[in-house]
Amino acid sequence: MKEREIEPGTPEINKKYSIVVDKKGPYLVYGHPLLKQQFIVQNEEGHSWSYRDGGEYDTRNEPTALCRCGASANKPYCDGAHLHARWDPSLTADNIPLLKDADVVDGPTLELTDNEKYCAFARFCDAYGRVWNLVEESDDPEARELAIREANYCPAGRLKAWDKDKGEFIENELAPSLVLLEDPQERCSGPLFVRGGIPVDDTEGVRYELRNRVTLCRCGASSNKPFCDGTHASVRFRDGLPGPRDGVK
Template sequence: MTQKDKPAIQIGSVESDPAVSIEVTKNGPYRVHGTPPLHVSVITQNSEGQSWSYQEGQAFALKDGDMLCRCGHSKNKPYCDGSHLKAGVDLTETASFAPLLEGATEIDGPTISLTDNETYCAFARFCDNGQRFWNEVQMPGEAHVKLAIYEAHHCPSGRLMVWDNATRKPIETAEPASLSLIEDPGEGVSGPLSLRGGIRVQSASGESYEIRNRQTLCRCGASSNKPFCDGSHASVKFEDGLNK
């Protein structure tokens, strides 16, 4: 890959080892390059019934070149078993290659601000804690700042980002590259494939999407923003059977 061809990296994000990446195959599954860890990640709730943390579940072995289902119909999830060939699910990529921040709105608070691109919402609902993320950012006091940062960092899709008003830089935490299969017992559904740690996602066209610390890829086949999750798994009641 030449310097000219290198994908954009979102401000505040750190690219993973280039040997690790996800390739979106045309009308087919995700091809994993490298051997990042893959495990189930269960959304757990607090005493108020809101999404609060993740509990690590079953781990899955990955070999370089393994295929992961993105049509939602494989009988061998999370791996592809070829079901997309007969499932009749339209897996055409529709997401923009533009930086996520180009479509984001901004809300400013006393010491921190937020950016929010709703198109990438994965419906994990960590943002509903406290007075809700959008209000917490605007409230003075360290407790509100800490909660807002916590909520943003638990947003798996990267839709939400918190910015330091003094430096005008995002408050992000570098993480090792990892993949997780989100399970959401609160909604009784299975969620997207979560990518953390700046993993590159390559379109079937060969072009790479912007590299970001937090991303979520559709596993149910119903997203209108493929390959990224848009929360459709909740409305179609997608279940992968991995958290039974």
């Protein structure tokens, strides 16, 4: 079996937790990690800026089956709807390191790696000046701080900041947990945000790259499964869970 790739800046693998992607069905979650909602919160300019916690959900079943087709009537849990829903369960993502195909933006004190294929459309990259521009201005302390923050708030890990002086990626420490991401501004529900280096495999032995920040598709419509590609926004996916459905500020 191919050895698992580990993205730089990712914490050591926590063997307590794991996610197995059923090739034709749900996400099978092991280890009873915290599972909660988080709502994207806007700043005064109307851009994504932070997260606000919502409800918590039970993961005591072993495994806990979470819907990935978007059709369950018992979200976030699977109710077997994938067996008759109109969706394509194919796992189409290339299992190659995310950084391998990433573009690099070079700035005075920072570099930014950017793999747009994994964009989850959370829009933290535009909070106070676009992150790509901020990196190019990173000799200014305020611009540098904002660039690092915006890169780290990208739930998909599409964006990563590299400290040129220290020669290392700058990654927030994230406790292993799962987040049902909600996007009130777009009036839709987003992906499953997997945090803190929880390993993701499929039922046929594919071991996906271990990363600190990963977003998995919940709407069933991504073209880069199991990962989110932002399609939930265009199809207006809603999971029906409690919480605000208008912009949160």
